[in-house]
Amino acid sequence: MDNITILLEAPVITLDLVLNGLLIGALFALAAYGMALVWGVMNIINIAQGEFVMLGGYVAIVMGVAGIHPLFAVPVAAAFMYVIGWALFHLVIFRVVDRDIFISILATFGISIVLQQLMNTLFGGNVQVADAGLGTALLMGGMVTLAKIKLLAFALATVLAVALVIFLRRSRLGQAIRATAQNARAARVLGIDTDRVYAATYGLNAALCGACGALVAMAYTIHPYIGLPYTIRSFMIVVVAGLGNLAGVIAAGLGLGAAENIAGFVLGTQYQLAFVFLLLVVVLVWRNWRLARRRQYLK
């Protein structure tokens, strides 16, 4: 806890932590937006969200080993994960779309366990990094260090988010997705093939996570068990921001990244994950408590 005094005495360290936190927060927001998409359109909470991020990261790792610059892995991972997501939808997810939401949680939990154990078997449990070889940028006379790849990841995440918004607003498929989210039955009446929309939504979510994961592998680290924290972060961000609220998701994501980085510094890194999971509990309890005063509860 004596780290708090350090923060107060040296605001530049705080600045460093906050900036780095904001950079990773953009990636959290990206994964969270995918979760909000699937949740809003299909009424499914996808616990395998973090595993999609992890798989995208391993695409970057594999390409790095093959001697291709990992930056090219971002589109490749997105395309690869779109296929995976599409396939998973047609294997499992379509069977849980209209059922109790807890069934979807359990089924995607099963998928997440399969994926993480599969990667553990194939790649081993070690922490891996895809080196993009960009070096670091120094600000404030060397007091604030920012890896250039993190800045690039932030920029790419922003570009992806903007592209996604334009896609959902303008394209036929995007409009069909939004129509299905609003009222699936009416969408079917008007001739939208909702099953294809669901498949595309789930694939799109997986692609988003894949791109996010490739960036995570370059800017941070990847290992087979990285998934669940990303899932929980996504869920938390969506609960705070609400469904279909991109600005809220981005704000909540950036805030979470900064908060997590500061907490990791103050509490020690061994408690950083505990902080994330406890924050989830606190957020949910707080939301519910606010609602309970009006005799309502989270729905």
Place this chain on the structure above:
Amino acid sequence: MAQLAPGEKKAVSEVSVAVYRPVGYLAILAIGIVAPFLFPAYQSQMAELWLFIVFALTWDLVGGQMGYNSFGNVVFLGVGMYACVLAQVGLFYPVSTYNAARGGGATVFTFDMTQYLEGLAIGLPVGALLATLTALALGSIVLGMRGHYFAICTLGLGIAAGEIANGWEWIGAGSGMVPPNAPDAVGDLSRFYYYLALALAVVTFLVLRWLYMTRFGLAINAIRDNEDKAEAMGLKTTQIKVTAWMISAFFLGIAGGILGNLKRFIDPIDTAFAGPTYGVWMVLMAILGGKGTLWGPVIGAVVFQVLKEASWTYLLGWQRVVLGLVIVVIVVFFPQGIMGFVRERFPDWFGHRVEGGTIAGPARKETLR
């Protein structure tokens, strides 16, 4: 049992059930008692099976009967486990030096027979008590949530507990903790723990069987079926929910103490607060057997343990992948569980009368709503 109209004769099945039921119970008990002598090689797996039955039963009390699907019951297991072992050690030695020595090092910690048994006799109740108090504290906070929010919140609780234990030096942090070694004279104690686990499973089963027949059992079913209505009818829902979770935690706390001593090593994330394994398996066993039934969790735990051990034996290296696949398959294709399936095929076994293809008698319990 279906309400009999006046003048109606008892169905044959009801008479036979009254005869066969005690016989069946005694047969299962007898099998449980002689099993370690028949299959000594599988003793620890069978002890684990009895504990799994406790896991599934206690999960089903809150998940199946009350409709609150929790991934976080593993918190009570871990609290019970650590509390029990810490009491076993702490009664005779300072915990921090014991854990710093990692079960060896310069100092050797020995426990004689009286110390060992005394530690266990105090440790298990302490574990149960602390787990129950944890349920009281957490339940008052999170049981206001419903449905999937509750599920994910408890998932977070379970993992957070594991992460905290993983960073806490006093209880051994990430290196885990070794329960006290029994004195060399006694040799292997796994048979002793087998019978403890068996006794716990039997007691848990009987207590829950009684509980489901009481007004309390009706109340938790009312909460599952429609909480708002239950509250409107004057049930103190929050109080009932917390009580149910505390009962569940009490037995899980004892199970934790037994499991820690049975495994001979406590890893904070893999044995104590194992959300992704035990936490999910609890849910899976109850669903596989049939949610919201008394026998379902028992049957589900047996089937699951057999599946698990078979995959561990024949698919080494891929066993966890296979378990994940099993979860997906069961949840997607077989959500009503074994008991639900039997109930649909042979409704008259359950005292339902079938009239024109629909089940009359007591309202059919929905496995899925």
